[in-house]
Amino acid sequence: MPVRVQTGDFDVAREIAALRAGDTRVGAVAAFIGLVRDINDAAAVSTLTLEHYPGMTEKALAQIVDEAKSRWSVYDALVVHRVGELKPTDQIVLVVVTGAHRGEAFAACEFIMDYLKTRAPFWKKEQTPAGERWVEARTSDDDAAARW
Amino acid sequence: MITLVYLARLRETLGTSAEKVEPPHEVGTVAALLAWLRTRGGAWAAELAPGRAVRVAVNYDVARPDTPVKAGDEVALFPPVTGG
Numbered sequence: 001m002p003v004r005v006q007t008g009d010f011d012v013a014r015e016i017a018a019l020r021a022g023d024t025r026v027g028a029v030a031a032f033i034g035l036v037r038d039i040n041d042a043a044a045v046s047t048l049t050l051e052h053y054p055g056m057t058e059k060a061l062a063q064i065v066d067e068a069k070s071r072w073s074v075y076d077a078l079v080v081h082r083v084g085e086l087k088p089t090d091q092i093v094l095v096v097v098t099g100a101h102r103g104e105a106f107a108a109c110e111f112i113m114d115y116l117k118t119r120a121p122f123w124k125k126e127q128t129p130a131g132e133r134w135v136e137a138r139t140s141d142d143d144a145a146a147r148w
Numbered sequence: 149m150i151t152l153v154y155l156a157r158l159r160e161t162l163g164t165s166a167e168k169v170e171p172p173h174e175v176g177t178v179a180a181l182l183a184w185l186r187t188r189g190g191a192w193a194a195e196l197a198p199g200r201a202v203r204v205a206v207n208y209d210v211a212r213p214d215t216p217v218k219a220g221d222e223v224a225l226f227p228p229v230t231g232g
Contacts, residue, residue: 034232050231053153053155053224056205056209056224059209060210081232093231093232113232116231116232117230117231117232118229119229120229120231120232121155121205121224121229121231122231122232123155123156123227123229123231124230125156135230136230137228
């Protein structure tokens with residue numbers, strides 16, 4: 001499965017090992033890991049709750065991975081995204097891309113993250129000392145996705 | 149019947165996560181469906197007002213205002229996404 005949505009944590013080393021297992025063509029692995037920070041927009045964050053739209057999420061992520069594979073000469077890609085209640089320092093998302101060389105792997109990995117941020121149906125809600133609030137979408141994320 | 153699904157902030161402000169609706173026959177696009185929902189007034193008119201950042205998916209694909217909607221479809225309304 002190139003994409004997974006899960007409540008539990010993921011083991012980066014194990015995910016990478018599984019993705020490239022036995023593939024002797026692979027000369028480069030690019031990985032991105034997104035983490036929960038303890039501060040966002042000048043407010044302390046104690047808990048981050050991630051919601052998604054089951055059914056659409058997997059489909060949207062798979063389309064993004066397919067698009068990356070069609071644009072760059074890479075071998076395989078994996079996206080793991082967590083949902084539910086997370087705490088600062090927790091891992092949120094993992095993107096791994098394998099390829100022959102680093103340039104294509106880096107580009108495909110960054111593309112997947114930029115598209116995920118603007119197209120995959122996930123929403124974050126933060127618990128702060130002032131109460132809970134939905135995280136607002138950032139125009140900088142739209143700008144990042146528009147580069148591709 | 150169309151199944152409407154509301155997600156994230158919209159689910160909270162509209163006070164419901166899903167409902168089945170039977171809009172009039174002339175409601176055949178996403179834009180028309182939103183306009184019809186706005187006639188409910190209150191939070192519906194406010195949250196779905198033109199210019200508000202409402203995203204729509206029809207049958208799990210991102211939709212545009214002119215995307216057709218028909219009986220049996222699942223139409224989801226949600227704010228801009230913030231994952232990753």
